[in-house]
Amino acid sequence: DIQMTQSPSSLSASVGDRVTITCRASQRLASYLNWYHQKPGRAPKLLIYAASNLQSGVPSRFSGSESGTDFTLTISSLQPEDYGTYYCQQTYGPPLTFGGGTRVEIK
Amino acid sequence: ELQLVESGGGLAQPGGSLRLSCASSGFTFSSYWMHWVRQVPGKGLVWVARINSDGSSITYADSVKGRFTISRDNAKNTLYLQMNSLRAEDTAIYYCVREDSKHAFPFDDWGQGTQVTVSS
Numbered sequence: 001d002i003q004m005t006q007s008p009s010s011l012s013a014s015v016g017d018r019v020t021i022t023c024r025a026s027q028r029l030a031s032y033l034n035w036y037h038q039k040p041g042r043a044p045k046l047l048i049y050a051a052s053n054l055q056s057g058v059p060s061r062f063s064g065s066e067s068g069t070d071f072t073l074t075i076s077s078l079q080p081e082d083y084g085t086y087y088c089q090q091t092y093g094p095p096l097t098f099g100g101g102t103r104v105e106i107k
Numbered sequence: 108e109l110q111l112v113e114s115g116g117g118l119a120q121p122g123g124s125l126r127l128s129c130a131s132s133g134f135t136f137s138s139y140w141m142h143w144v145r146q147v148p149g150k151g152l153v154w155v156a157r158i159n160s161d162g163s164s165i166t167y168a169d170s171v172k173g174r175f176t177i178s179r180d181n182a183k184n185t186l187y188l189q190m191n192s193l194r195a196e197d198t199a200i201y202y203c204v205r206e207d208s209k210h211a212f213p214f215d216d217w218g219q220g221t222q223v224t225v226s227s
Contacts, residue, residue, distance in 0.1 A: 031210065031211060032211045032212070034214070036214070043218065044152065045217075046213050046215050049207070049209065049210065049213035049215075050213075053209075055215070087152055089152075089213075089214070091212045094154075094157070094166045095168050096154040097154065098153070100151050
């Protein structure tokens with residue numbers, strides 16, 4: 001199975017800060033990596049697909065990148081509504097595994 | 108408007124069964140692969156099973172293989188998850204999820220989830 005190691009597990013940042021979340025895969029994924037955002041009590045929402053493509057309707061402050069087996073989600077300027085948990089997901093092959101999540105708190 | 112609405116969750120005894128349903132609307136259900144994903148409240152997301160658009164290809168997570176059955180009725184625009192031999196560790200919120208066909212096959216729409224609790 002492909003393991004997805006996400007870091008940090010939590011962070012606290014201020015509005016306007018640049019935030020970076022990393023996901024490391026146990027093997028190369030050929031860009032089969034997606035990012036989701038989940039607010040408490042809600043279903044997850046797709047942010048980025050194929051490592052670096054912004055899902056329709058998602059603000060441009062979100063971006064994704066890939067370097068080998070490392071994937072990065074960046075929020076260029078954190079907004080109050082960005083609180084919650086962020087998950088990476090590999091869809092290279094079953095089982096389709098998620099990272100452990102990064103909980104983002106707004107200071 | 109695209110909608111995925113799960114139902115069928117509830118309380119079941121260990122060793123018991125439940126059948127989840129996911130009614131879809133607002134898109135051509137028969138054209139999409141569909142998945143079930145579960146989440147223990149406060150914990151991470153875990154993929155459970157997937158089914159292709161016509162039901163001819165199915166894959167399960169090892170943790171549910173042999174106990175759960177995913178199926179679909181394209182005439183009724185509905186996805187199902189038959190859950191047998193339930194265990195306490197199956198307790199979770201179960202989400203019905205649509206897979207988009209674009210690169211990396213992202214999960215682009217999720218239902219609101221239905222709670223399954225396995226307890227005596």
